[in-house]
Amino acid sequence: MKLEKLPRQELGYFPTPIIELKRLSQYLNGPRIWMKRDDQTGLAFGGNKTRKLEFFLGDALAKSADTIISAGAAQSNHCRQTAAAAAISNMECHLALGGSPPPLPNGNLLLDQLLGAIIHWCGEKRKGEDIPRIFQELEASGKVPYIVPYGGSTKIGACGFVDAVGELHSQLADMGEEITHLVFASSSGGTHAGLIVGKKIFDGKYHVIGISVDKGATGEQTLDEFIVGLAKETAQYLEVEAQFSPKDVILIPDYLGEGYGVVGDLEREAIALVAKLEGILLDPVYTGRAMGGLIDLIRKKELGKGDKVLFWHTGGTPALFAYAEELVV
């Protein structure tokens, strides 16, 4: 496999811890639950994008880029970690953000600005539609820009989660534990694709269950189809023989509520429960929704006492502050 040979820029602290959520299991009278703490990757408040960015920044530096461009929502965790990665790597960072400038920047947006990113406000276009224009402008001004696409969900980014599966398996081996289900928040597809490629390479025996937090369909393609395609591309890029089909992708669309980034009772309950029982903060957009989904699956007895669940905490906590009005109890 080519993973070890890819250019990589160290940005985070790995392996991230795995802890058991005993009080939550007990409260739900459900399966044992562990949490993989990618909220603790260490890159400017952490998160799953740190893993992807190690490979993107490695590639950008190998290509002698001096400027990074990426895109997302105003409260994008991906953009905040990208801004930090660029700062560490002595690169300029341009972010194409959805919406318009708020009177007072908060949460991730405040951090983007502290980290020195240059913000381009793009209205409805929060998925990188304006990146080509910004790229041309930067190139015309003599820069060498490098694009980290929306969510970092390309074969390069997915490699971060192939690597993460290797990390997980060696931790589980050290713990002497096996899991039956791996549950996480799935949005732009790169985490999901990396996990299923990694599971094939490292021969995982558990179900990988993505809780969909965004409709995610781009153009004609559904998110499931995109993930299968990206898994195939990633395997090919890593020069491993592996087949992927739609049955490899479990993506639960039942918890989308009022849509991407809209906090409902599901997220509010999950965030409050995990905070009060475990002293751990989830985020309002991704992990709050995914944990809400996991709690519902346990209450519906789709996951029971015999199961061993690993919940992958993908980060996002700085957005809590931008959601104060939706979260006050």
Ligand SMILES: *Cc1c(COP(=O)(O)O)cnc(C)c1O
């Ligand atoms: C980006 C993100 C995800 C989803 O990862 P994808 O690779 O985009 O599917 C989950 N949780 C958090 C906190 C994120 O920032």
